[in-house]
Amino acid sequence: MVSLRENQFYIGGEWQEFADIIHLPVVDPASEEVVGHIAAGDAHHVDQAVAAAREAFPAFSQSSVSERLALLGRMHSLLLERSDLFADTLVKEMGAAITFARASQVPFAAEHIRVQMEVLEKYRFLTVDQHTATAKEAIGVCALITPWNWPLYQITAKVAPAIAAGCTIVLKPSELSPYSALLFAELMHDAGIPAGVFNLVNGTGESVGGALASHPDVDMISITGSTRAGVLVAQAAAPTVKRVVQELGGKSPNILLDDADFREAVAKGVLAGMRNVGQSCSAPTRMLVPAHRLGEVEGLASATARAIRVGAPLDPLTDMGPIANRAQFERVQIMIQAGIDDGAKLLCGGLGRPAGLNRGFFTQPTIFSEVTSDMRIAREEIFGPVISIIPYKDEDEAIAIANDTV
Known part of the structure; x- marks a missing residue:
């Protein structure tokens, strides 16, 4: 199905096709050959995705823990069922050795969902200490920017806790390894995600990432990427004082x-x-x-x-x-x-x-x-x-x- 999504983004619970859109090549790093293309979004597409997420937030943030657990459970089961398809896609889009994709990239991604279910089952959204009650509420619309090096693993690391908390999502995967993200969007649809709770817009960091970071209706942005990209996101996010979470470079x-x-x-x-x-x-x-x-x-x-x-x-x-x-x-x-x-x-x-x-x-x-x-x-x-x-x-x-x- 991924090859059919070259003109499409997942917005508001459905695949939406856009004409007159720029396309970006996807290159197989083992052969250096172009194996397909993806649509490159812009601020206009980001506006549509954020609006869908904003509209879906009031209802989803009030959904029950049992409802969100059931949704995460369906996501987990579908990921395990489709593990070979995801592994093959990771080989094509970023060159992971098939044994590594099967043993690490895909299973670790599934574990993010499973562990989040364990956390959610025990999580206390309301605590009372004598005369003080503390309620923990969903932040709101979360923009999630994921990298090319652990594409699926980073998606589930961000999406699963956002779902568990009752947040709605706009995902921007790396344009260099985008196919696993398109497969994941299909998985979310098949898992019965309510319309607008999960949205995906492909594109470059400069265009889609920048629009998300500066968008006034995005409450939190999470980026895993280079230090340079993290600085740009933080700067773009500052005027709207949104919450910024970053995982950047390392020299361990x-x-x-x-x-x-x-x-x-x-x-x-x-x-x-x-x-x-x-x-x-x-x-x-x-x-x-x-x-x-x-x-x-x-x-x-x-x-x-x-x-x-x-x-x-x-x-x-x-x-x-x-x-x-x-x-x-x-x-x-x-x-x-x-x-x-x-x-x-x-x-x-x-x-x-x-x-x-x-x-x-x-x-x-x-x-x-x-x-x-x-x-x-x-x-x-x-x-x-x-x-x-x-x-x-x-x-x-x-x-x-x-x-x-x-």
Whole structure:
């Protein structure tokens, strides 16, 4: 059904088709070929979606907990039923290895819904403390902006709690990996979502995201994305004093203390940093290790990275597919070059695609050692399969290094 939605947005409980609309290409990162297009919305479409959400809010915010639990339960069941379809779509739109999509991307997304049901069952919307009663109410219309790196997972992470609280929603998924969001909108329709409670408008951050952030009838905006995008959303949201929730970039440290089991900790650290091709804001990409054990760590880390099988994402033997889009692929290559130029010790990987792969946004799992905190690869988020090993002399220095980021 996704291919039939190229001119459509889900607004007010139905798929609405718009003529004379701009289209954006969707590229398969494994082949670099355009596999379809999506409609690119603007402020006009945002106005319609927000109006539908605003109209639906009074009734939905007063719905019973049991009604919302039943809705979440139907969403959860449908997601599990359609898990293979979602996994295949994630492969096509962002290059996730099929085994990873089936084992992590889709099940973790389903877990957001299931856990939200557990929370809702026990949540106290009204508490009374002697002479004071505190009522917790739905915020209102929530604009949800989701990224391309965990497309379905981030949608359920935002939609499920909004539904549980009784809020209405306008979702803007990433235009770079939009198909799983279209499938999710179909799922919401089939789950019996009341008209206007869930709405979807595709488009760019500048156009749709900006219109949502500044819209006076949006009560809260939640964005997961780059720090640059987060700043723009916060600035646009300020004049209407709406609630702003952000999950932005990261440069997480992973401190290995001297008494750790290094055979286990180093391998797990490398794999955690390179999970989802390193495209996670929480990826522990700075590995801090005792200076006197640097050589040991280098050997263990290199062996782990070299064992990662990079290749066609539909091959069940593949561990790591391509970077999700061309812009990010080029960004990772620039940062690997920066590591080389700054004098870091390249242990494995490096520039260009892995051997035998001549097309697609495939990147070599790369590890640098002898990295210092003034190097770009230690300070800037790379968002690719690149680990920086940083030696420290004692725990106080390790903590100082860990905290020494913007």
